[in-house]
Amino acid sequence: MSIDSEKPGDPHTAVWHEVDGIVEHDNKLPNWWLFTLFAAMFFAVVYWLAYQTTGALPSLRETYRQDYAEHVAKQAAAAAARPLNDETLMALSKDEAAVARGKVTFTAICAACHLQNGEGLVGPNLTDNAWIHGGKPMAMHLVISEGVIAKGMPSWKATLGDAGTKDVIAYVLTLKGKNLPGKAPEGTVE
Ligand code: HEC
Structure with missing residues (x-):
């Protein structure tokens, strides 16, 4: 038996189904949950544009390259400061x-x-x-x-x-x- 109906008196449950004694409610999603979903989507677009598409901010790879170049330069300077004599x-x-x-x-x-x-x-x-x-x-x-x-x-x-x-x-x-x-x-x- 299956019933699709309004359940009177329940403000959260606009529609509910029952199949073989199992009840499925079509509840409205909580706002806090929707907020995290949309915030994550927004963040993803901003991140993608800033780091991966326009290059407005340096990517992790770029940051690593810069750090590494600095490290090599520092080592070379340290070696030059200790001459062999x-x-x-x-x-x-x-x-x-x-x-x-x-x-x-x-x-x-x-x-x-x-x-x-x-x-x-x-x-x-x-x-x-x-x-x-x-x-x-x-x-x-x-x-x-x-x-x-x-x-x-x-x-x-x-x-x-x-x-x-x-x-x-x-x-x-x-x-x-x-x-x-x-x-x-x-x-x-x-
Ligand atoms: C296969 C043998 C052999 C090994 C191994 C060897 N040497 Fe020698 N070494 C010699 C000989 C022979 C001479 C002399 C060269 C000459 O008459 O011009 C010499 C000369 C030297 C001299 C110059 C001495 C002088 O009177 O001017 C130094 C310093 C020296 N060896 C250091 C070392 C060090 C440090 C090692 C290890 C990393 C080493 N040797 C390994 C055979 C060896």
């Missing part, structure tokens, strides 16, 4: 964290030829004051980065990268002058 490398040799990182690298890679404490084996003793290529930090930087291939010292710049090279130099600088017994001094005494 004898002074900055000497300063790094006083930085315990850098020296500790350099020691890990030295033990893993360099000790094979320079021995655990730098006393020398295939490679020269790094704890004496005699240097084949010079004992200044930048002289070490050149030898370690480029190597002396003909004499059996490999180039390390590809393996260590900029930061890794600096760290290992910081460590080697702490060995300098320890004069551990090992390979006889080679090169010129500083």
